[in-house]
Amino acid sequence: MIPAEGKVLVDFYADWCGPCKVMSREGGTLDAFQQISDVPLVKINVDQEREIATKYDVRGIPCFIYFEDGIAKARTTGVQSLQQLKNLTK
Secondary structure (H helix, E strand, O other), rough: OOOOOOOEEEEEEEEOHHHHHHHOOOHHHHHHHHOOOOOOEEEEOOOHHHHHHHHHHOOOOOOOOOOOOEEEEEEEEEOOHHHHHHHHOO
């Protein structure tokens, strides 16, 4: 799910998570990020992909991890602003 080449921002989330819903609502921060950034966004449901979440030590959600060529370069947890996501993916 995480590409070995290129850049990607991964959103680890769960359907029951209130802060995750805030980030994902239509017209919200993640939509805005996708509109202005050339970094693709991949969403991983931690309840369905527990092995991947464990591999990347995801302990709180939403958790955003920025990858370059399959290597985790930066991460943050919790509700983020558009500017914070942009800064994470620099």
